[in-house]
C-alpha cells in the first residue's frame with residue numbers, strides 16, 4: 001500500500017517548478033496594459049511558429065476553435081464531408097459539425113491508435129473536402145500516405161495536434177505537414193496554459209491572414225468587417241505563461257519519454273497491449289495508454305484506484321456513440337475498433353513531474369493485478 005496517492009497528472013508541481021519565471025511573466029503582462037493582442041502575444045506566436053517549424057502561428061481561444069477556424073478559412077461548410085478518425089476526442093468531430101460539414105469516420109490502426117491511412121480512400125466521395133488526422137496520445141498519425149491521398153484527390157489536410165506538441169514525424173516536428181495544424185493549450189496538454197487557449201500553425205500566408213481575421217470578428221482593420229467572424233483570441237496573459245513553458249517543453253518531453261520507456265520495460269510480460277513508438281515517430285507521450293485485451297479493464301482501473309493510483313479512460317464513449325451524434329445514424333457496430341478500444345483502454349499516470357519511483361509503484365501494482373488474474 002502506498003502512502004500518498006499517485007495523481008494522474010500533477011499540474012501543481014508544473015507551476016512550482018517554474019514559479020519564479022511564471023510569476024514574473026504574469027506581473028509583466030498585467031503591467032503591460034495589453035489585455036487582448038499586443039507584443040507579448042506576438043512574441044509567443046513567433047516563438048511557437050519557430051519551435052514547430054511553421055511560417056505562421058495564430059493564437060486562438062481553444063483547440064476546438066483552432067480546428068473550427070481552420071476549416072472555415074478553407075471554405076469548408078454545408079454539404080461538405082470531412083474524414084476524421086473514429087477514435088478521437090469528440091472535439092475533432094465537433095469542429096466539422098460547427099462549420100456545417102459532415103464528419104466521415106475512419107477506423108484507427110490497432111497498434112498506433114491513429115487513423116488507418118489504408119482505409120481512407122474507400123470513404124472519399126465527390127463531397128469530401130478534407131482529412132483531419134489526429135496525432136492521438138502524442139504519436140503522429142502516419143502522414144505521408146495521408147498527404148499523398150490528399151494530393152491525388154485535391155483534399156485539404158487539417159491536423160489535430162492538440163496532444164502532440166514537439167512530436168516528430170520522420171524527423172520533422174509536427175507543425176506544417178498539412179495545410180493547417182491545430183493546437184490546444186488546455187492546462188492538461190503537454191504545453192498548457194492557465195485556462196483555455198489554442199493556436200493554428202501553417203505555411204500558407206493567405207490562410208494565416210484569413211484565420212486571424214476570422215478570429216477577430218472577420219475584421220483585419222478595426223471596425224471594417226470583411227466577413228462574419230468570431231471572437232476567438234489567445235489572451236496575452238496566457239501567451240506570457242506559454243512563453244515560459246515553451247522553453248521547458250523539450251526537457252519536460254524528455255522526462256515523459258523516460259517514464260514511458262520505464263513502463264515499457266516493466267510491463268512487457270504482463271499480457272497488456274503496450275503503446276508503441278514506430279521508427280518514423282518521435283512520440284511525446286501526452287498519454288500512456290495500455291489495452292487490456294485479455295484482462296478486465298474496469299477491474300484493473302478499480303484495483304489501481306484502491307492502491308492509490310489514479311488512472312483515466314481516453315475515451316469511454318467514441319464520438320459515433322454519443323447522443324450528440326445520434327442524428328448521423330451510425331450504428332455502434334459500424335466502427336467496431338473504436339467501440340472496442342473504448343472498453344479496453346486505460347491511461348496510466350504520465351507527466352514531467354511523475355517520478356521514477358512513482359512509476360515503479362504503478363508497475364508493481366499493475367504486475368500484481370495481472371499475475372493474480374492468471
Ligand SMILES: *Cc1c(COP(=O)(O)O)cnc(C)c1O
Nearest residue numbers: 062063064089091092162184186
Ligand atoms: C484537447 C483536444 C482538443 C480540443 O482542445 P480544447 O483546447 O480543449 O478545445 C481537440 N482535439 C484533441 C485530440 C484534443 O485532445
